[in-house]
Amino acid sequence: MAAAGPAPGGEDDRGPLRAAFSGLTTRGRSFLAAGAAAAVCAYVLGQPDLLRVGILLAALPVLCVLVLHRTRSRVAAARRLTPARVPAGSEARVHLRVENVARIPSGLLLLQDRVPYVLGPRPRFVLDRIEPGGRREVTYRVRSDQRGSYPxxxxxxxxxxxxxxxxxxxxxxxxxxxxxxxxxxxxxxxRLGGDSKGHGEGSQRTIAVAGDDDIIPRDYRHGDDLRRVHWRSTAHRGALMVRREEQPLRARCTVLLDTRRGGYVGGGPDSPFERAVSGAASVVSHLAGRGYEVRLVTDAGLLLPGPGGQGADAAETTGLIMDALAVVDHSPGQDFTDAAGAVRGGDGGLLIAFTGTVGRREAAALGALRQRANAAVAFVAAGQLDPAFEADRLRGLLGAGWTALAHPPGVPLGRLWQQAALELSAAGRGPY
Incomplete structure (x- = not known):
């Protein structure tokens, strides 16, 4: 909920009252001029009744300015957006609330909210007078087919x-x-991919305890089950020790997104780069929902979650990655050197890449990344260059150990996902 206080803004340089008088309409200025003219005529002609009329004509717009100026400074507004994060093509609702905190009713109100053009036309609302302490609420919808972060x-x-x-x-x-x-x-x-040890079920598994000597105990905490007391360590340390809880190991997957500007041709919501971003988001959402520990890497070296974020809450990690994919843009890079540095020290798992056009040098760099994964699948944007040339690029990735599939426009990613599973199975690498 975004709220605005009662202090007016935008006219402090001239003073609040002077700025308020600048808001006189043509009718208000006409009344002031008529009042001044009536006062002059009353003085010249010696007509006191005409002077009273002139004072009345001039006082009415002045009184309106003073009342409206006070009312303006006592009107509060708030905005609520539901939801604040939506997929492309979905709608969100914006709720506006206007409250009159003054002791006098407000006049006619015209509301206008600033909205980027990609979200739709600028909404405008007309509200009748609001009683003292009253409030009014209006709602409008926003929608965008283009990902991004919009104020x-x-x-x-x-x-x-x-x-x-x-x-x-x-x-x-x-x-x-x-x-x-x-x-x-x-x-x-x-099933497509494994965990750090190559056992891929997409679900959690626990560490098998080989024997009593392999257990690393910890200090007893209030509420621990006494059946977990490790008596040997208790006798050795002279303090109550308990067995540690079995820690689950989650299947791991690294999603590599190629953002090189030179790897893609064209722009717009249906461009190859947008298909790659959408594919990366689809894989992150799919695998996170199946219990995988997912991280995102780009050719520019972006790594989410960071080195200290392993084992974080799955929903929080997925939201962090999705927010990054919502605003990711092209990088000026030419290769995957930064990506290799970001994933250095990886411990296997599944590697899924969404790339643009890949040359021999890039294929060699991706081959080095492939050595750190149990299985690697690359979805390469197709339909940008000559088909024979693109097929040659795919063979380069295949020679580097990847399961490489062309990702042309109009082909559902789900169909390619099934094909990747079949090829991994045929190669004896799956299902993971």
Missing amino acids: LGPLQLRLADPFGMVELSRSFNAYDVMTVLPRIEALPPI
């Missing part, structure tokens, strides 16, 4: 008095951020 706001408010004498504007400072995630394609539940 919503600040909210702009225009107030008008019932007589149409003055219009004052107000801009709040608060804004929200809407994150549009890449498109996620559902993948078939096929």
